[in-house]
Amino acid sequence: MDLNLKGKVAIVTGAARGIGRAIALTFANEGAHVVVNDIDAGVAEEVVENIISLGSRSLAVKADITKADQVDAMVNQTLDEFGKVDILINNAGIVYDTAGPIRRKLFEESLSQEWHREIDLILYGTLNCIKAVIGHMIRQKSGRIVNISSDQGRVNTGLKGISIYSAAKGGVIALTRNIATEVASYGITINAVCPGLVRTTRALLAEKQRDTRPKEYEYYKNIEKSVVGSIPLGRMGEPDDIAKLVVFLASDAASWITGQCYIINGGQVMI
Amino acid sequence: MRLKDRSIVITGSGRGIGKTIAIRCADEGARVVINDVHPSNLREVRANLVSKGAKTIAFEGDISKRSEAQGLIEAAVRGFGRIDVLVNNAGIIRNAPFLDLTEEDWDEVIRVNLKGVFNCAQFAAQHMIQQGGGRIINISSRAYLGAQQMANYAASKAGILGLTRCMAMELGPYGITVNAVAPGTIDTEPVKSMFEGFLEDRIKKTPLGRIGSPDDIAYSVVFLASSEASYITGEVLHVTGGFY
Numbered sequence: 150m151d152l153n154l155k156g157k158v159a160i161v162t163g164a165a166r167g168i169g170r171a172i173a174l175t176f177a178n179e180g181a182h183v184v185v186n187d188i189d190a191g192v193a194e195e196v197v198e199n200i201i202s203l204g205s206r207s208l209a210v211k212a213d214i215t216k217a218d219q220v221d222a223m224v225n226q227t228l229d230e231f232g233k234v235d236i237l238i239n240n241a242g243i244v245y246d247t248a249g250p251i252r253r254k255l256f257e258e259s260l261s262q263e264w265h266r267e268i269d270l271i272l273y274g275t276l277n278c279i280k281a282v283i284g285h286m287i288r289q290k291s292g293r294i295v296n297i298s299s300d301q302g303r304v305n306t307g308l309k310g311i312s313i314y315s316a317a318k319g320g321v322i323a324l325t326r327n328i329a330t331e332v333a334s335y336g337i338t339i340n341a342v343c344p345g346l347v348r349t350t351r352a353l354l355a356e357k358q359r360d361t362r363p364k365e366y367e368y369y370k371n372i373e374k375s376v377v378g379s380i381p382l383g384r385m386g387e388p389d390d391i392a393k394l395v396v397f398l399a400s401d402a403a404s405w406i407t408g409q410c411y412i413i414n415g416g417q418v419m420i
Numbered sequence: 421m422r423l424k425d426r427s428i429v430i431t432g433s434g435r436g437i438g439k440t441i442a443i444r445c446a447d448e449g450a451r452v453v454i455n456d457v458h459p460s461n462l463r464e465v466r467a468n469l470v471s472k473g474a475k476t477i478a479f480e481g482d483i484s485k486r487s488e489a490q491g492l493i494e495a496a497v498r499g500f501g502r503i504d505v506l507v508n509n510a511g512i513i514r515n516a517p518f519l520d521l522t523e524e525d526w527d528e529v530i531r532v533n534l535k536g537v538f539n540c541a542q543f544a545a546q547h548m549i550q551q552g553g554g555r556i557i558n559i560s561s562r563a564y565l566g567a568q569q570m571a572n573y574a575a576s577k578a579g580i581l582g583l584t585r586c587m588a589m590e591l592g593p594y595g596i597t598v599n600a601v602a603p604g605t606i607d608t609e610p611v612k613s614m615f616e617g618f619l620e621d622r623i624k625k626t627p628l629g630r631i632g633s634p635d636d637i638a639y640s641v642v643f644l645a646s647s648e649a650s651y652i653t654g655e656v657l658h659v660t661g662g663f664y
Contacts, residue, residue, distance in 0.1 A: 150422065150444060150642050333627030333662050381592025382653055390651035397648070402639035405604075405632050407662040412655045416592050419585045419654035 152400035155180030158231040159399065160223070162214055162278060163241025165192035167349040168297060171388035172238055173207075174199060175396045182206040184227050186241070188213055206231070214241050214274035217281070224281040233289065236399045237282050239275040239296040239321070243267055243314075253310030264313050271317035272324075279328060283337075292337035293399040294328075296321050297391070298410060300345045304420045307376075322410050329408035338407035340398045345414025346376060347386040381416035422646040424449035427500035429492065431483050431540060432510025434461030436608035437559065440634035441507055441641050446474035448642055453477045453496040453503075455510070475500070483510055484532045489539035497547055505555040505645045506544040508537040511576075513610050518571045526572045533576035537583060541598075545591055553595030557644050558584050559637070560600040562660045569615060577602070581656055588654035597653040601640050604660030605631040627662030 159176045163169040165187035173183045177200040185200070185207060187193040193209035200207035208230050212219040227234055243266065254260075275296055286292030300306050302318030322341050329339040355365040377385060394413050397403055412418075428445045432438040434456030446452050446469050454469070456462045459480050466478040477499045481488035496503045511533045514525040541556050548554030563570050564578035581600055588598040605611060605622040611631070622631055640659050643649055658664065 150448060150639050329662055330627045334629060336628075338628070338662075381589050382595075382597070382651060383593060384651075386651045393648035394652065397643050402643065405628060405630075405636040405661045406640075406657075406659050407628055409658050409662075411652075411657060413652050415651050416588045416654040419588065 150402050152179055152396070152402055154396070154400055157181045157235040158184070158227065158233050159236035159238060160184040160186060160227055160234060160278070160282070161238040161240055162186045162274065164196060165189045168344070168347060168388045168391045169238070169240040170196050171392035172240060172395050174203070175389070175392040176236075176399075177203045177205040177207065179396060179400075180205060181236070182231055183208075184223070184231075185209045186212055186214070186223060214277055215269040217277045220277040220281045224285070228285070234282050234285055235289075235291065236293045236295075237278055238395060238399070239278055239294070241274055242271045242297065242318075255310050256312045259313065267313045267317045268320075271314070272320045275321050276324065279324075279339075283328075283332065286337050287332065287335045290336050292332075292335070294337070294339040295395050295398050296325050296339070296341040297395070298322050298325070298341040298343050300343050300412065300414050300418055303343055303410065303412075304418050306345070306418055325410065326408045333407055338398075338404065340403075340406060340408070341410040342391060342394055342398065343410050343412045343414070344386055344391050345412075345417040346372070346380070347388060347391060349388065376417070379417070380414070384415060386413065386415060421449040422642060422648070423505075426450045426504040426645070427453070427496060427502050428505040428507065428645065429453040429455070429496045429503055429540070429544065430507040430509055431455045431492070431536065434458050434465055436610070437603065437606060437634045437637050438507075438509040439465050440638045441509060442469065443472075444635065444638040444642050445505075445645065446472060446476070448646075450505075450645075451475040451500050453479060453492070453499070455479045455481060455483065455492050457482050482532075483536040483540050486539055489536065490543050493540065493543040493547065502551055503544050503547050503554065504551075505557065506540055507557045507559070507641055507645070508540055508580075509559045510536050511559065511561075513570070513573050513613075515569045515573065515614070517569050521572055529572040530576050530579070533573065534579040534583070537580055541583075541587060545587070545594075545596060548596050549591075549594045555645050556587060556591075556596065556598040557641055558598070558600045559641075560584075560602045560656060562602050562604045562658060562664060564602065565664055584656070585654045592653055597644075597650065599644050599649075599652060599654070600656045601637060601644070602656050602658045602660070603632060603637045604658075604663050606637060607631050607633055622663070625663050626660070630661065632659065632661060
């Protein structure tokens with residue numbers, strides 16, 4: 150089964166850490182060239198070095214995807230450097246409150262002036278990036294877009310205090326279905342991936358900072374105890390698990406799959 | 421070589437989707453156990469696989485019968501020492517407008533399509549538990565969402581999903597993932613016998629503008645069978661060209 154990714158050019162947003170980073174490296178392992186986007190330019194450069202050492206070409210591009218002009222500049226830079234864009238992975242997102250998960254607010258406590266933060270980054274960010282590449286992909290008559298949504302956007306997982314995040318992630322699923330239908334005739338597929346609980350950078354950091362940030366450490370340990378026990382596969386997902394599915398969907402082996410939201414959650418919620 | 425040396429059983433692999441799944445698994449280095457009720461088809465596929473250098477066992481049998489399903493799984497374990505992946509692909513159609521469906525139309529389709537999955541999965545799971553893990557992949561169909569003149573088929577394919585999820589729940593702790601693939605309209609023999617206008621209707625409704633090839637399904641199965649899909653379980657992968 151040839152994924153046929155050698156020489157393809159992929160833009161991965163939010164690729165400095167976690168799932169985005171794993172996606173970028175998995176593409177590189179398949180011979181694709183990768184634009185590593187993040188607002189953290191320094192860490193993005195480390196990922197670029199990693200990719201280059203794997204034998205692929207790579208570029209770090211700092212861009213705030215909530216700003217359409219910065220997204221356009223990122224795509225232009227990609228076209229200048231690589232001549233084309235084959236794949237877009239909308240991965241950049243924010244989890245809950247930037248101050249940390251223990252500051253999550255139930256909806257009734259939330260402030261309406263704060264809602265835009267998750268909606269801007271997750272929903273508008275995804276829309277801005279798709280808009281910036283779609284014309285090019287249509288002219289090229291080929292393209293692959295994979296949007297990282299979340300189980301939160303589909304169903305009630307039992308977690309509280311992330312209703313706005315969930316609304317934004319749900320919007321990503323709907324836009325996936327709709328835009329997919331509009332561009333299918335150009336040979337462009339657009340799909341979403343819905344991860345469940347993933348051991349992301351924040352969780353790993355909390356483990357390392359057990360002594361300096363005990364509250365966060367406790368928080369993640371509690372999640373492990375209370376939720377992981379109910380997951381049929383008995384563990385949280387790893388960024389690599391998600392990356393493998395994303396790269397499959399971006400490959401030629403998935404050329405008849407579009408408008409879908411594939412769930413990857415260890416069986417946690419099977420709706 | 422995503423499936424190197426894995427022992428993979430594919431039911432209903434004498435032609436169509438099942439045959440292509442067997443070939444693609446073999447291409448990825450797997451040892452393959454093929455099965456069908458039609459001996460001539462089975463012989464042909466076996467010859468094909470052997471000529472490619474693939475280790476192959478052919479087991480003729482009707483997996484809707486308990487003893488034959490058991491025989492298939494035992495043949496795999498005897499021949500290859502283990503069973504890593506079971507692909508429940510065997511299925512039949514007996515289409516008719518709902519009001520014209522006979523009791524036999526109903527029973528046959530439920531027996532082969534749904535009970536067949538139950539039979540093979542139960543025998544295979546017992547070995548997989550002892551082995552410490554495995555993969556079960558059930559071929560459902562987009563028809564479970566509703567399709568003209570296919571009430572019996574749709575019911576069997578929807579039943580596969582409930583069965584898939586329960587197996588995923590109960591077998592997960594043993595390291596066994598259980599998933600379904602729901603193909604859309606695929607270019608195979610049964611599709612040629614569908615009512616007039618069916619094909620044009622499907623192509624019109626499919627955003628990607630074509631019906632699927634058996635390879636479209638085989639690639640998803642290969643992915644699910646590989647170690648790369650180890651966190652996916654209880655899921656239904658729709659492979660339908662965008663037509664739900």
